[in-house]
Amino acid sequence: MTTATRPNYREDVAGRANVEDTPELLAYYDELASMNTAALWTVANKIEPWQPQSSSVPVVWRFQDLREHVLRSIDLVSPEKAGRRVVYLDNPGRRDVSAAVGWLYSGLQAMRPGERASAHAHAASALRFIMEGSGAYTIVDGHRMTLGANDFVLTPNGCWHEHGVSEDGAPCIWQDGLDIPLVNALEANFYSVHPDLQQADTAPVDYAVAAWGGRGLVPANDNWQHAYSPLLKYEWAPTYEALSNFARVTDGSPFDGVLMDYINPKTGGPVMQTIGASMQMLRPGEHTKAHRQVGSFIYQCAKGKGYSIINGQRLDWQERDIFCVPSWMFHEHVNLSASEDACLFCFHDLPVMKSLGLYREEALKDNGGHQPIVQP
Numbered sequence: 001m002t003t004a005t006r007p008n009y010r011e012d013v014a015g016r017a018n019v020e021d022t023p024e025l026l027a028y029y030d031e032l033a034s035m036n037t038a039a040l041w042t043v044a045n046k047i048e049p050w051q052p053q054s055s056s057v058p059v060v061w062r063f064q065d066l067r068e069h070v071l072r073s074i075d076l077v078s079p080e081k082a083g084r085r086v087v088y089l090d091n092p093g094r095r096d097v098s099a100a101v102g103w104l105y106s107g108l109q110a111m112r113p114g115e116r117a118s119a120h121a122h123a124a125s126a127l128r129f130i131m132e133g134s135g136a137y138t139i140v141d142g143h144r145m146t147l148g149a150n151d152f153v154l155t156p157n158g159c160w161h162e163h164g165v166s167e168d169g170a171p172c173i174w175q176d177g178l179d180i181p182l183v184n185a186l187e188a189n190f191y192s193v194h195p196d197l198q199q200a201d202t203a204p205v206d207y208a209v210a211a212w213g214g215r216g217l218v219p220a221n222d223n224w225q226h227a228y229s230p231l232l233k234y235e236w237a238p239t240y241e242a243l244s245n246f247a248r249v250t251d252g253s254p255f256d257g258v259l260m261d262y263i264n265p266k267t268g269g270p271v272m273q274t275i276g277a278s279m280q281m282l283r284p285g286e287h288t289k290a291h292r293q294v295g296s297f298i299y300q301c302a303k304g305k306g307y308s309i310i311n312g313q314r315l316d317w318q319e320r321d322i323f324c325v326p327s328w329m330f331h332e333h334v335n336l337s338a339s340e341d342a343c344l345f346c347f348h349d350l351p352v353m354k355s356l357g358l359y360r361e362e363a364l365k366d367n368g369g370h371q372p373i374v375q376p
Contacts, residue, residue: 052294055093056101056326058310063131063320070108070173079117085110086176089298089322094181101324102296103182104275104349109163111136112171116164119194125228125272126155126178128163129300129345131320135169138162140232142202145209147174150236150302152262152345156228156272157183160194175300175322177347179274208232212265222266229264229271236302243281243343255291255363257282257333270351277347282306282335289369290332294360297325297348304342306335312374330364330371 019025019041032038066087073085088107089100100106109128111117113135129152130136136147140161145153155161165172183189204210211219212231215238224230243258252258258281262271270276279302282288290309299308305318311329325331335342353359363369 052328054102054296054326054328056091056099056296056324057093058313058315058324058326058329059089059091059101060315060317060321060323061089062317063322066108067173067320070110071171074110074112074171079111079115084117084176089324091324093326097181097184099181100298101326102349103179103185104296104298104347105176105178105180106298106322107176108173109176110171110173111163111165113165113169114167116198117162118197119160119162119199120192121158121160121194122191123157123189124178124180124183125157125275126161126176127272127275127277127347128153128155129175129177129347131173131175131300133165133170133172135166136172136174137164137166138233139164139199139201142199143208143232144201144203144205145233146206147172147233148236150239150345152234152236152239152277154229154232154271156226157274160199162194162198177275177298179349182274182349182352206233209235213238218265224266227273229262229266231265231271234262234271239279240303240343243279247281247283247341252281252283254289254369255332256280257286257288257335272351273355274352275347275349276351277345280333280344280346282333282342282344284340285335285338287334287370288332290330290364290371292328292330292362292364293350294327294358295348295350295353296327297331297346299323299325300345302343302345304335304337304340306333306337306342308333309371309373312371314373314375332364332370 029039070087077085079085086107086109088098091100098105130147130149132149138145138147138153138161140155141159147153208231243260246260247258260279262277264271300322301317301319303319307314307316308331310325310331315323317323
């Protein structure tokens with residue numbers, strides 16, 4: 001018996017269609033297949049679900065488990081041969097597209113002092129969140145930016161970019177985040193290597209922060225024409241200060257605590273057209289309420305420790321751990337410390353969902369807004 005999604009086709013709550021697979025009907029399906037066509041009612045439940053059905057599963061990637069393996073790649077392969085030394089996060093439900101969750105990719109990249117990878121560009125948008133080490137830098141279209149722990153840097157689609165670590169630095173690890181699976185699904189990806197392999201610096205070091213990092217101030221008479229943010233680097237110190245200041249004057253979101261978005265200072269919108277990012281603070285002992293959203297989320301703990309409940313599954317996390325929340329799954333967060341705040345960096349695909357008019361959000365109404373833990 002075939003399945004369908006329209007109410008008049010349903011004969012019970014399991015969604016079985018009221019269509020018997022008679023010999024005549026099966027022959028009809030074969031005839032359609034011979035013409036590269038098919039009957040909608042045979043696949044309607046699959047392609048038109050009542051609500052989003054993510055194939056992604058909640059996962060936590062623990063940095064203590066991964067760190068040694070990420071650093072080991074430094075001795076096993078060179079950046080010249082591997083292109084980039086990255087251990088990518090492979091969601092069990094999305095292995096066919098190498099995604100960490102939904103249509104988002106993430107990985108941990110390592111470099112040793114004195115190394116500089118070749119410059120390249122691609123249609124996918126990308127970001128970096130610095131995890132450990134010193135002396136790291138990124139060059140984006142000639143703009144060199146020095147990088148420290150918990151700094152967030154953009155490498156927007158189409159921009160030449162390269163990474164390196166200074167001779168006097170220490171081995172570095174950072175998280176890469178890209179929309180490669182999305183761009184591949186749209187069959188729109190391109191990749192290019194810089195003709196000179198590396199870029200020349202065309203602006204003073206950290207120019208983007210000096211020009212666009214003013215609080216409420218932007219350069220007068222600027223001629224920035226790009227859709228992505230001109231503030232290519234968002235430093236940790238002013239980010240944490242902004243969260244702390246906001247925490248003193250707000251009750252925060254019942255679902256996310258003290259949540260602040262990284263924005264494009266030119267437009268007030270997301271940092272890039274397809275990827276948005278945020279930093280949130282959970283105050284000591286805070287336990288948020290559960291909600292679900294259309295969109296996929298990848299979190300990294302920047303400070304503190306706690307756990308999140310995602311569709312009834314508890315995922316514990318501490319500093320540098322990464323976890324994901326698939327689309328339309330209820331999630332809530334808990335800060336385990338009674339004296340210290342916890343901070344979670346997050347990047348997501350909400351700019352896509354909102355620009356296409358697909359975004360929805362729903363609070364959990366049962367049990368005081370909290371989920372029972374059904375899976376540890």
